[in-house]
Structure formats: structure tokens, C-alpha cells
Amino acid sequence: MSAPHLDQQFLNLYQQHHLWIYHWLYKKLGNSSDAADLAQDTFIRVFAKKQILELQQPRAYLTKIAKGLMINWIQRKQIERAYLEVLAEQPEYHHPSPEHNLMIIEALTEIFYLLSELPDVVQQAFLFAQLEGKKHQQIAEELNISVSTVKRYIQQGYLQCLTVMLDDEDDIHS
DSSP states (O other), rough: OOOOHHHHHHHHHHHHHHHHHHHHHHHHHEEEEEHHHHHHHHHHHHHHOOOGGGSSSHHHHHHHHHHHHHHHHHHHHHHHHOOOOOOOOTGGGGGGOOHHHHHHHHHHHHHHHHHHTTHHHHHHHHHHHHSSSSOOOHHHHTTTTOOHHHHHHHHHHHHHHHHHHHHHHHHHHH
């Protein structure tokens, strides 16, 4: 199919379903601005995938994409809220600039997603060591596992971080 034909199909999909997906998101979020942003992001994702021709059930497909985007958005808001709560407890002179805050929230979100691919107990062991500075023995006792398992879990966490960093490096150089 030619690009103009795909563009017309996308435009038709957008015109037929944008308002519907916006209302669906608005009912879930209760905020028109966020619903509008996520509705647009949904169609951007559809356009990027260029799978318009194959859509048998466009509303089901749009709902699946919008739901995933909404879950990511909610998780990001939770991370941001937790970070800002911790920041509020710090003396004012320790507060980073708004730009630095944004970078920190982006990094925390990326860390959250990359660690979410690991089993919960591995995440816990890694975060106890990295964020709370707990010793291997303390983590082992808290999670009721052996010290050697703690070491292995922390190593898995590092390996996950390293893998993502190397993948990002490859993306930059390609």
C-alpha cells in the first residue's frame, strides 16, 4: 500500500475513534487534560506501528494500547509523587532545580521499568542493598533467604542494569 493510502486510513481511524477513546480514558482518569494527552499518545503509537490495515477490531486495539499507556502514566505519577514526598522531607537547600528533578524522575521511572522485569524478591534484595545500604546478612534475614542467594540476586540486578545501559549505548551508536 502506498503511504498516502495508509495516511488516509489512519486519518479515518482517528476521526472515527478519537472521541471514543478520549471518553474512555476520561472515565478512567477523571481528568480531561490527561485523557486528551493519552488519547493522542494512543494514536501516535498506532501510527508508529503502521498496522492500520490489519485492524479487525479497532476499538479493542485502541483500548489495549490506551490501557498500557495509562498504566505506565499512573506508575510514573506514583514514582513522581514518592520522589516529591521524600524531597519535601529534605532541607530546602538540598532541593535540585526543576530540570534536575525532571531528570531524576525520568531516571527513577526507567529504573522502575527495568527492575520490573526481575522477580519481586530479586528486586527487593537489589533495592535493599542499593537504596537502603543494607548488608547482605541483613537482607538475607529480612527476606528469609541465604546470603549466597542475596549475592546472586544483587548480581542479577546489576546485570539487568548493565544490559539496559549497553543496549542504550548500542542505540546511540547505531
